[in-house]
Amino acid sequence: MKLINTEEAVGHVLCHDLTQIIKDVKKVTVFKKGHIVKEEDIPVLLSIGKDHLYIWEKQEGMLHENEAAEILYGICKGKYIRPSDVREGKIELIAKEDGLLKIDVEKLHMINSLGEMMIATRHSNFPVKKGDVLAGTRIIPLVIEKKKMDEAVKLAENKALIEIMPFKKKKAGIVTTGNEVFYGRIKDAFGPVIRKKLEEYDVEILGQKILNDDPEAISQAIRNFISEGAELIICTGGMSVDPDDTTPTAIGNVGARIVSYGAPVLPGAMFLLAYCNDEIPILGLPGCVMYAKRTIFDLVLPRIMADDKITQEDLASLGHGGLCLSCNICTFPNCGFGK
Template identity: 40%
Template sequence: MTDMIEKVRTEDAVGKPLIHDITSIRKDGFKGVLFKRNHIIQSDDIDKLKDIGKEHIYVGELEDNQVHEEDAILEIAPKIVDDNIEWGLPSEGKITFKSKVRGLFKVNEEAAFKLNSIEDYTFASISNNTVVDVGDKLIGGRIVPLYTTRDVVEEAKKISEENNPIYRVLKFYKKRVGIIITGSEIYSGRIKDMFEPMIREKLKFYGGEIVDVIFVPDDIDKLLESMRELLSKDIELLILSGGMSVDPDDITPTAIRNISSDIIFKGVPIQPGNMLTVGVLKKTYIVGVPGASIHSSKTSLDLLLPKIFSNSPVNKDEFIKMSVGGLL
């Protein structure tokens, strides 16, 4: 196959269209597009091009079986993401995907590997299971040469269609939440509770509606009574703080076992927050939060809440896999 694209001296390119974006990097820190694809080169452009080191320019046109870098990316873009992700027009051969909602970013890692294994295509994303907000950048895509072949594009389309969507954002949904704070020292007023303001701030971000907050002493009967009271109020998440260590007065894990129809896990290979305990009763998650959540900016709780509020299944195996990277 003979290319119909040729390299010519910049002076000889006047009157001809650029076949790709020309990027400029200036001393003042600017980096961006100096001339867009299909710009007709003018005589006034010659010095500007030479100022950025462009002594030669590619001109010409692609053959029928060749696909320009921008077109190759645009053909794939709608096939790899869900409706909660948007993208703009390519710039400098690259396309950026952004989140349209607040939620949990998910990647089909096996499919992403297959897509990136195709000749010429590259898609770089943020980490799987990352909490994102509206407008956050999620993925950058481009092909590495100026153009590719139609066969390569069709291969990428096939993988994308078979695995659609490869990249998703699971939107956070509002949920009714009940909170119980245990500890005789807090219940009696001997010390000030620090859990409630922390958990209120976290739940606000995710869209949690706090139905009630109840304080109870280290008495399992009173704790079980309070749990049943909140569960009767049609809550979707019950959070318990205090009494989560191995001390004899720590009764919260026992109460969670007594109330839950199933215990998903008791303890996780994540620090801080090893003692995180999760049970379920019908459609309500019951969560025992370790004390580390009060003092540490990020704990196992911060890996759990996004899954609950995005309606993702919570299972033990996934949290065990988090042990790699689980030292937060």
């Protein structure tokens, strides 16, 4: 790379894209990397403030920003992801399918700590749709040492930093408990909320069973749904510590492995997660799901729908960012909840 006067640039090759910015109007690429400067280009270059230009001179052991950006894209790219065009050394990663976004946060931090390069992403474990921009990569200088890019590749360990886990079609059964609902003293408010949440995904609802607080009846309803082919069980009601709230006991009696009863999320502290036969998730939803706009349910459901196994450590990590501010106008997921 060599710096020369623009008026002496005719016949030379530009080593990076040149843009023109007009406030509130546009930002366009006037000349692309690799363009051979012509006589008629000089007035245009001067009009965008380019009195000097960097022209390309290939140096051993150095990479141009576009070459390096391609390497960063290769480090990041996982399944169901495509690249944008390279512009000014930047490549964006774009979703090819709806699904759950997974980021290797530890390696992302390690590579960003190398300096002179950057990868900026969305938050991990949140749903994305086909066409969404997931991340952007670029090199900070115009050229970078090849050995530095080799170091980034080594840190990645041949595993993509960014992946999409497509959502799966599932069959679900809803078990609603509580004497007050079973005996008709109050109308069930859980069912409509759960159905609306599941409408965002490809879910076939096998049915909703409304029961009293008999733990054996609750356990049997769960077993029946599983025998009918349910791949997800959602239990509502009976999740507090009152003596009449027997849903956690009933879930345990099915033989399910309890991952956690309780989560550091508000709303949603009394959430229960279990797996039956180590593959069928059973969710015990607290009462807040009935009335709060966003709860623990919104944070775990995308992972459940992508068959992303959730651990106790995963739930514990939700404490940082686990406080929903219950804003008058909800902007979730474009807020800090769950992040």
